[in-house]
Amino acid sequence: MRPFEYTRATTTRDATRAGTDGATIIAGGTNLLDLMKLEVMAPERLIDINRLGLNAIEESGDGGLRIGALVPNSDLAADRRVRKDWPVLSRALLAGASGQLRNKATTGGNLCQRTRCYYFYDTDMPCNKREPGSGCQARGGFNRIHAILGTSEQCIATHPSDMAVALRALDAMVEIENAEGERRSIPIAEFYRLPHGTPHLDNELHPGDLITAVTLPAPAGGAQIYRKVRDRASYAFALVSVAAIVTMEGDRIASASLAFGGLAHMPWRDDEMEAVLVGATPSDDLFDRAADVLLKDAQGYGHNDFKIPLTRRTLKAVLRDACNVGEPA
């Protein structure tokens, strides 16, 4: 690990000002310290925000929930209100990492975790995310875990979070404070970036920005499912994951909110695909048509070609469960 100067923030202003001056924020540190050991990241200054409070889960006036940025993943997953009214979020959190990591990893930090692309982690390899302009070895290399949607010439990395996929399906908002002390809230849909020509930028945070909370809207009800497909049964990143919130009216789908992990540089959602489902009667034909829309621009890079049929199958399995219809004979 490269040497760094360590300071502890006692106010959010300490953190945002240090961020403006080039310091890197550390919260749980489970991803950042790993990357610092490998020198994938080498901050000269760390500002520790763990003593800022920001660790409460509070009911907001509109029936929603305000989750402090420092709430550990394990506490959020175990919160009685989340388990009852936003179960897709508990399920996504419990599908990620290990008990030890969930105790340390925070809500804000989980949103900011970096890709697990092998080439991003290997400092002997070019990587446009780690070192802009150096190239991408993943496109023609080992890309089993890589993206099939929203990729660019520069980058085919995926975002690794499970939590963020559930938050995308739930239409969560990210609350951010800047060095001027101003707070803004942005929909999670606008928080992440696609790689385009700037894959080194994962999200819309600017230097000096501090995530202070994540807010959930009032419970959507319906069937809530998080299904994660991975190489082993536990403690592995998603190859494909689906967060689904589906409500029915009689025998028709009244609303469908579907977000996908493992497919893109951000939790993926497709309004056009959801429009195919809403108002329709659930059937495997319908689910196939939805998958056709979702995957019309999907592109494999060799090792990850399997993700295209796997996404279709996972989506169909989740929709069958959510709509309570059986597999056709």
Place this chain on the structure above:
Amino acid sequence: MQTQLSINGESHELEADSRTTLLDALRNHLGLTGSKKGCDHGQCGACTVLINGRRINSCLTLACMHDGDDITTIEGIGSPGALSPLQDAFVRHDGYQCGYCTPGQICSATAMLQEVQAGWPSHVSTSLEDDVSLSNEEIGERMAGNLCRCAAYPNIVAAIREVAGAGEDA
């Protein structure tokens, strides 16, 4: 950097580079070598300790971030003359082979049983709201952050089951 750590009920003043992980502080600065360094990347769980009662990977946190925190290591869980119930069960069930992962397994299981007491569900829990019943599958999932290269898993699970009072798995 100066850091005050309370470890197994005893106060320690640590003077170390800011880069020092909690694991390296325990092992190299404070002589508490029970916590083991396996992967040093949070993947194997050999370094598991309890901070303020919660299990974490001590390799993935900086000692200086824990000024004033209460830390419990395997040395604080029990001693040769006074084994904790889990330590005793691991011995009787032969829940190890080489023993390198064992301190992490026991620290992790100690905290895991408290998580179950608190009603925390897991990825394999059928319901998010009902009480947890500690099946072998539940124990396996909840202990997924602790690897055993000797694959003593069946006996580790049996030892944990016994202490949890869960009886035989159906």
